[in-house]
Amino acid sequence: MLKFVIVLSAFVCVLGAPQPEGLLPQLDGRIVGGAATTISSVPWQISLQRSGSHSCGGSIYSSTIIITAAHCLQGVSTSILKIRAGSSYWNSGGVLLQVSAYSNHEGYSSSTMQNDIAVIRLASSLSFSSTIKAIGLADTAPADGAAAAVSGWGTTVSGSAALPTQLRYVNVSVVSLANCSSSSYGYGNAVTETMICAYTAGKDSCQGDSGGPMVSGGVLVGVVSWGYGCAYANYPGVYSDVAALRSWVVSAADSV
The missing domain is CATH 2.40.10.10 (Trypsin-like serine proteases)
Structure with missing residues (x-):
């Protein structure tokens, strides 16, 4: 699913990752817990x-x-x-x-x-x-806990098919690869070396945000990719790590 200031990652089944009971993986991303913004901001x-x-x-x-x-x-x-x-x-x-x-x-x-x-x-x-x-590309991944923003036109509620017409964004905190793949979260070894995560309770990217930007320090650090649900507890949004793929x-x- 796409994730960031209103960015949502695509939800997909990832081998080896535990799936929350009753939560089906879904494609694309959306922004949950964010707010409307204007294109001049992003x-x-x-x-x-x-x-x-x-x-x-x-x-x-x-x-x-x-x-x-x-x-x-x-x-x-x-x-x-x-x-x-x-x-x-x-x-x-x-x-x-x-x-x-x-x-x-x-x-x-x-x-x-x-x-x-x-x-x-x-x-x-x-x-x-x-x-x-x-926007410039990150040379190195941001530190664990760094502030980031995700934006997009993705759905604002997990599972919804309705897209907002106005651009939205959400502020999230970066979760490092090491932390995201640890027992602190639910993905385990499904999070790999070309990925970076972001997590803030109640905030996430969602369906329709996929492919969109996660920005930190004025540069592109992530591309909304996948996740289980949108803003689901202990399941951060997962992004392609721009520094690793630069x-x-x-x-x-x-x-x-």
Whole structure:
């Protein structure tokens, strides 16, 4: 599920991870426990759309490159993909651009969610402004407990199909890989070296937030990926670790 200022990770069954009784894993993410915001506060945020409907979030890397989650693009034709940038609303305003190509990480696994990251090339260039800006990539993962924010148009209640039209965000605390995979939380060894977590009681990303940004210290540190439920006790949101995957992103952005 996507997680962050209103970012939600995709929920998936991960081998070896205990599943809370009665809670079914679900795809995509959402923001729970957050608040409405405007695009000027998170101008790197985009809405990734399939056939005119919001499907995932993403982050602006350059005027022609978007970073998102690999699970958002599995088997999808570029002909039905567009991104909306520069608007607080996924269904209006800003600019709507066609996707020309994308590249999923070659090591992405839909069963383990390892390497859940992708880059998109736009058919035309974005014009940067106060509401459309690129965001830098983290060189190192933030420390355990660091403040972070997640944003997106994901659902605000776990299991809901209704998406808010206005952008939302949520403030969360980073949970290091070592801590997230420890007995303090419920995932165990399902959390691997290309992942980072974030957890604050009652706050999380959710369905529809997948692929969106988790930002800390002014840089992109995570991409909403997966989790069990949204804001479920002792189950942090799990994000792709941008610092661990940085070299792949830089290379893929040049070649996609």
